[in-house]
Every structure is written in C-alpha cells, then in structure tokens.
Amino acid sequence: MSTINVGQFNLMRVDRRVDFGFYMDDGAEGVLLPKRFVPSGLQVGDTISVFVYHDSDNRLIATTQEPFAVVGDIAALKVVEVTSQGAFLDWGLMKDLFVPVSQQLSTMRLGGKYLVKLYIDAQTGRVAATEKIDKQISNDHLTVKEGEKIKIQVYRESEIGYVVIVNQVHQGLVYKNEVFTHLHIGQFIDEAFVKKIREDNKLDIGLGKQGGEKLADDNQKIISLLKSHKGFLPYHDKSAPDDIYAFFGMSKKAFKMNVGMLYKLKLISIADDGIHLVPEVAVTAVPENTNTQPDTSI
Secondary structure, eight states, rough: OOOTTTTTTTEEEEEEEEEEEEOOOOSSSSSEEEEGGGOOTOTOOOOEEEEOOOOOOOOOEESOOOOSSOOOOOEEEEEEEOOSSSEEEEEESSSSSEEEEGGGGSSSOTTTTEEEEEOOTTOOOEEEEEEGGGGTTSSSOOOTTTTTTEEEEEEOOSSSSSEEEEEEEEEEEEGGGGOOOOOOOEEEEEEEEEEEOTTSOOOOEEEEEOOOHHHHHHHHHHHHHHHHHHTOOOTTSSSHHHHHHHHHOOHHHHHHHHHHHHHHHTTTEETTTTEOOOTTTTOOOOOOOOOOOOOOOO
C-alpha cells in the first residue's frame, strides 16, 4: 500500500533503474523519477528526498526540482496561462499549477500575481490552488499569545493597514501608521510579533522585534553607523521621517528614543547638526538591559 504524500517532499528509496530514469519505492508499482531529474551518482538502494505530484497523464511523478510552495502553503504565484476552465500558475515545476474558475475571487489575468493556497483536490487527488484563503485560515482557536514571535505573510491591504496571515493559520492586522517601508502582497516577513489579542480573537501585529530586544539592536545599529561615518551623523530632531527611515531603517520616533537612551548612557552627544560618538568612550557593545528611561527630547 502506497504511503506517498502527494504535493509534499517524500524520503524514498530507489527501487529499480530503467532507461528513462529510476523508479522510487512507494510500496506499490513505484513512482518514476525521470532521467532529467536524477542526481549524479544515484544508485539502486539509495534514499533521497523527492517531490511527488501528478503529471499531465495523471500519473504520479517524482522530481528533485523544488516547487515554490507545497500543499498547505500560501504563496504569491504568477499566471502563465488562462483557459475557460481556470488559470495555470508557475510554481517552479515543469507542469503548471491549476486554479479552477470556482476557486478564483475574480477572473485571473495572464501575467498577474495572486496569493493562493495549495490543496489536494478531493475528486482528482491532484495538487490544485485556491484564491479563497479566508476559508483556509481561522482565529477561532488561537495558537499564539501576546508577545510571541511569529512569521507573517502580507495578504491584502485594507483602509487601516495590511491584513496578514500569521504562521500560515491565523489572520492579523498591521496598522498603516506603524509601517515605514513598502509592503507587497505575498511578501513574507520573518520578524514580527503579536502586539495584542482583542476580545474577538482579532490579532494586532507588530513588525520587527519588540521591547528591549529591539532597542538593543537599534542601539547597536546607531553606534555601528556612527563608527563607520567617522563618529558623526547629520540626523536630528528636525530631520524628515523619510530620511531617517531610509538611512537607519527605523521610524523617527524609534530614532529619537534610541538617541535619547544612548545620550543617557554617555555614548553619544547631541548637537544642532546631528549626533556625535563620544570619543573618550571605546564602545565595543551597547548594554542589552538597562533601566534608563529613553529621552526623546532631541
């Protein structure tokens, strides 16, 4: 009996060799690994990781190619063909991924990029994709808590922010006034955290690190930039927020908070034209934990 997970990577043993490739042992007749995908030096009896899916003739096929996404994943994929039955997406394999018309939110256009979730079609057993992601994610039973580090993916833009997918299972919101860089649909962000869980299980999401961990990182960044610019940076209270973000990668509020902390630690001095590294202090690292309250009056 076959125990293959279609649409996933499987560890499989090489059962036998044929002119056009190798058959991998699936407990039944075997799954073909075509010759073009056979890694150099492969021998009968070896065990390797292969991705398994159906070819155009509905036969299971193995490949050492790596798709852009596997079953269960949500990914932004490009349309390479449109038919009356549906659209085909490039997912990194020779055979394109099908999105039935019934699984589209609106008619997909050629060349467009869409956020979809991969699933196994119940009727055909093939890997397919759906745009109807709302049905695939839920906040009914949360698996995260406030303050927890998470990974997110940008789902869509709303009037007040960006709706994101949290850990591939929940939905959350990043408020626009807390975004200081361009976000695009389908973008993965590895550093985010749960800011707040509301009574109805809605999740407020923050980008980057949080609290003292973020302050320590930002402190180190400012010191490093000062060192690499001969101890002076021309940024101050009157600097434009966009200029500060472009150079430091942080909001003006965060910049002022970090500068205030470094000033109280006597690592920098503040002048009308910018900030200066204190020459008498040989700074090798910024203390990660301090009870000093940040001073934002620069």
